[in-house]
Ligand SMILES: NC(=O)C1=CN([C@@H]2O[C@H](COP(=O)(O)OP(=O)(O)OC[C@H]3O[C@@H](n4cnc5c(N)ncnc54)[C@H](OP(=O)(O)O)[C@@H]3O)[C@@H](O)[C@H]2O)C=CC1
């Protein structure tokens with residue numbers, strides 16, 4: 001494990017939602033778990049006219065997680081933690097001089113012995129990423145003369161291939177690529193990382209992990225919530241940009257990539273890049289029409305309460321065509337995956353919050369138990385990313401008694417059953433990695449561009465064609481038409497709320 005050196009974390013966008021809800025709680029958990037170095041401070045920076053104390057009060061009030069520690073056994077940890085939080089007010093002029101900020105950073109560095117090691121976290125609207133990087137550069141805060149410097153950049157990373165390339169070029173003018181950490185919080189999820197371990201630390205899966213044995217791959221990313229308070233951002237983004245281009249394509253890359261030489265950041269990222277480049281780009285109207293579906297949730301009654309439709313949400317255009325549901329069928333053009341269809345869907349306002357990957361294996365090529373009564377003949381490997389992290393294998397077993405009746409049984413593993421199952425929250429894990437200089441779970445510039453290359457033609461098709469925007473009632477598994485994508489396979493697997501509820505052959509009941 002790498003060492004966590006003394007350092008300072010400077011968060012731009014310190015008065016924002018992400019800082020209070022995710023970043024500060026993650027750093028607090030690192031403090032509670034004893035993962036922070038001895039000399040460590042956080043300097044929040046944004047344009048709000050706040051004092052150190054106001055920043056501290058804001059994060060405690062806005063984060064339920066922190067509020068729980070104000071009293072009780074962790075009160076002391078909380079107090080020590082708050083003493084390490086500071087705030088600096090930036091000028092509201094975007095091109096302003098950062099020399100007062102530099103003075104503050106130098107003063108804190110001297111007083112708290114943070115060793116000249118600084119992480120700059122960009123948690124602002126994306127339009128501020130480049131001006132902030134430029135201002136840091138102008139103050140020499142990029143240069144690793146007396147310590148190291150890292151820049152963490154939040155998503156969305158670009159709006160299209162063109163803008164992502166422009167942002168990469170802009171940031172690389174001021175920071176070197178190894179200093180830039182593009183965060184994708186799904187890579188911080190334990191079960192996403194476990195995809196690599198399942199594949200490459202076992203000899204029983206990898207020999208089957210190809211077109212000879214796998215019939216198709218299905219990925220579902222469902223949220224029960226709507227767009228909440230982020231209507232303004234979401235309406236310009238949509239499900240494909242918000243979830244698919246980043247999080248889901250990272251998961252796809254872990255599923256399809258070739259084994260890396262070792263687990264080093266560059267080796268893993270090289271293989272992920274090759275994987276993303278092998279996605280077959282859909283660029284003719286007929287293919288796009290056949291293989292993509294978008295939809296929006298419409299008003300509905302859930303648990304006796306009326307739920308707003310997407311177009312009625314705050315800051316959403318009442319005539320919006322932005323998708324809250326996206327489903328795609330696509331192929332991977334390489335030796336391993338030729339002709340294996342991938343079905344991926346992501347949506348808001350689904351019946352439950354769940355993310356899972358299902359590997360559907362082919363049926364045995366010669367069936368000797370034809371009259372066995374088994375309904376779904378394929379073996380399935382279900383990798384549950386969230387909320388109840390685990391893995392389940394479905395296979396056929398003989399029903400006791402005369403003849404050869406075959407039923408489906410489950411072999412399962414749940415993270416919750418581990419004695420030590422303190423799963424780090426994604427931001428906690430990723431922040432710790434960045435603090436230790438480990439970029440394995442951060443996206444490289446070329447990977448992000450390769451992902452946009454695949455997504456761009458779909459977005460362009462949706463923007464310029466008359467591709468239908470279907471409606472689905474909030475609380476159902478999307479529009480019926482999404483089943484047309486999954487041709488000849490019945491329908492999408494509608495996941496149970498808990499993996500444990502996934503019916504297997506039940507001997508006792
Ligand atoms: N919230 C979430 O759940 C998620 C957010 N993200 C990403 O994180 C980033 C932040 O999101 P979120 O916190 O929700 O957004 P908010 O709008 O809540 O916060 C952004 C903050 O940035 C500050 N800000 C604006 N311009 C500047 C500037 N030039 N310099 C310094 N600070 C500035 C604003 O504060 P002030 O006016 O005081 O300067 C504001 O508080 C976005 O890129 C978003 O896409 C990603 C995943 C999830």
Ligand SMILES: O=C1O[C@H](COP(=O)(O)O)[C@@H](O)[C@H](O)[C@H]1O
Pocket residue numbers: 185223242243
């Ligand atoms: O990045 C985002 O992710 C969240 C979903 O994250 P999860 O960890 O709760 O699955 C999503 O709600 C949001 O729209 C998106 O920007």
